[in-house]
Amino acid sequence: MVTGPHPLNRPIWNALKLSQRQHAITRGQAVRFDPAFGQFAAIPDTTPDSLAALGELVREHGDVILFEPADLPAVPGAELVQRAPIVQMIAEQQIAPGKSLFDVEPLTDADGDEMLALATLTRPGPFFSRTHELGDFVGVREGGVLIAMAGERMRCGPFTEVSGVCTLPEHRGKGLAGHLTRHVTGAIQARGETPFLHAWASNTGAIGLYESLGYVRRAELTVSLLAPA
Structure with a gap:
């Protein structure tokens, strides 16, 4: 508590x-x-x-x-x-693992360049050369190409953030984002931690997806991006 x-x-x-x-x-x-x-x-x-x-x-x-x-x-x-x-969302209730629709594999440092390239193309949020080291990441490949991924970013004591959820444009609409989000969420909960995530308040599609997985809105925060004057 x-x-x-x-x-x-x-x-x-x-x-x-x-x-x-x-x-x-x-x-x-x-x-x-x-x-x-x-x-x-x-x-x-x-x-x-x-x-x-x-x-x-x-x-x-x-x-x-x-x-x-x-x-x-x-x-x-x-x-x-x-x-x-x-919008900040949280999964306080246990989220059951989904049906195994895709072959999900762990991603490691060896996949760092591919992960950065995928995030740079799809822009799921700020992602840099060592972002993938902040937590566990998983992905789905097709023909050896990384087509989707999701992982962990911020940790606040017992709370761990789900982030980096992204899919190549030509593979969207297949349920990859939801499947990987559920996978990462389940792994966090299996460790006894509570998953949370963030979505732009205007991104009703993403918010609806997360709600369908069992996330609920916890708070609304303000994002400020600052650059050198």
Whole structure:
């Protein structure tokens, strides 16, 4: 049972200060993932010192993305490129494994270049050269080609994020995304952890898919993308 502020209210902060702090770069009160792993950053509050530290991280290491319960104030030395709402969803009830429709295989470091190429083409969300090292990833191949994948990204104590769900355009509509999401969700739950994920609030198709798998809406957060001014 969660007591106090829920860890998923501020998932990036809690990931970087707890479960994934080994991947963090810190300046003052601001923290971000090493750019090889991701753009996600966070601050504990919106005091001038915290905002200034965040601006320093942006200037030193490039663009950052924040998930916050409310709009972010202006950050010194940084420019707001995008702001949009996202829906955070969680699977608190056990999700039964689906019918085995595809041959799902684990993906490893040896598949890193293919994973990055697939994510770059399909844009499931920020994905960089070492993002696949943040958790377990699985995929489906056809003719030796990686056509779909899904995996894990942020970890906040007992909560693990499902992410990187993507399919080559010519293979969409076959149920790959749902099958792989169910597979990753089941693996997380088998470890005694609780899966969660994020979707753009405007992406009703993805939200509907996740709801059909057993995910429920938990919160709405604001995404802010900052770049050096």
